[in-house]
Amino acid sequence: MVNHNIDKRHYTLRSGITIFPSQDEEIDQILTELTQKVPAQFILLVDVTGQVITARGTQHKADLVALGSLVAGDIAASQEIARLTGEYQDYQMVLREGQTMHTIIMAAGVHLALLIQISNDVPLGWGRMLIRQAAYQLVDILNKPVPETEQTAPPSALAEFESEDIPDLFNDALDELWS
């Protein structure tokens, strides 16, 4: 089980949305319920630029970061196809039927995308309904007002990055990287 959730401070995703701790907890709850209800073998939540927000379930050998970039690419391509063919709708869903497992990729609003793997014993209609519900819930969470106490700015997010030494430290790290 992997969980990349962040529990103490709010964080801003590359797509521009900020997730606050209370939202983070709710997201966690929704994905836990989804995993149990469907049941899902594996769930990956990313933002539309491919940033991994959280993953849970049976781990594959797959590189999660690489998978995140592909999910984002897949959903972006699917949305463009829908636009070009005049059939665009929010909450695009892409289904891949496998011999033992089905993979569903679904846009959750304009900021997030979900990848879910379910056994092919699970009726597809059931899986799709629950995944769609979860996607709606995820969007509701992001749209809900956040308690004021959470909205206070955290200590300068990247204060450590203001140091003049940082570029040199990066240069040293890069030199080490290259053989």
Add this chain to the structure above:
Amino acid sequence: MFINWQLRELNLKIVYYGPALSGKTTNLEQIHTRVDPRRRGELVSLKTQEDRTLYFDFLQLELGKISGFLPKIHLYTVPGQSYYEASRKLVLRGADGVVFVADSTRSRIRDNLEAWNNMRDHLASLGIPPTTIPLVIQFNKQDVQGAIPAPALRQVLRVNGQPCFEAIAVNGQGVFETLKTIINSVVKNVQREVA
């Protein structure tokens, strides 16, 4: 840029842009080959049967802990063929920095210019002013017969102060310098935003 506070990861996205066959994928392949496998992910390539980039290539680098953070660099390429116009814009979304890989072959001047203008248009349409995003230009294929020298290419593209490198990416020349410089530019940009 994306920060994962729990893991203290700083994620940066750099996109290699340029005309078809200019060497964008070759840059990533060289980086993939030269970097210790423990410090990089898999090279993900979405290619056509003719081995041309269909959608994008992707490679993640991990720099190790710096000032308490774990910087992770996400490198993407765009498909260069004009046919894949729509995909290029999608890949540029969320970029923190761009490397423009130009082809120094004399007959490719127009392709370079088209790709350059196309990149600027896409950035602008994504709300990223092309003059503010960190940008590094690589003049690749300097080994081909009659290659256009870097100063002439700078003039053609009207490069305005951005760092430029001559390269022969296929044998690794100029690849690291380009990578190092774009990462530095992005880091300095992050510092400016934070200050």
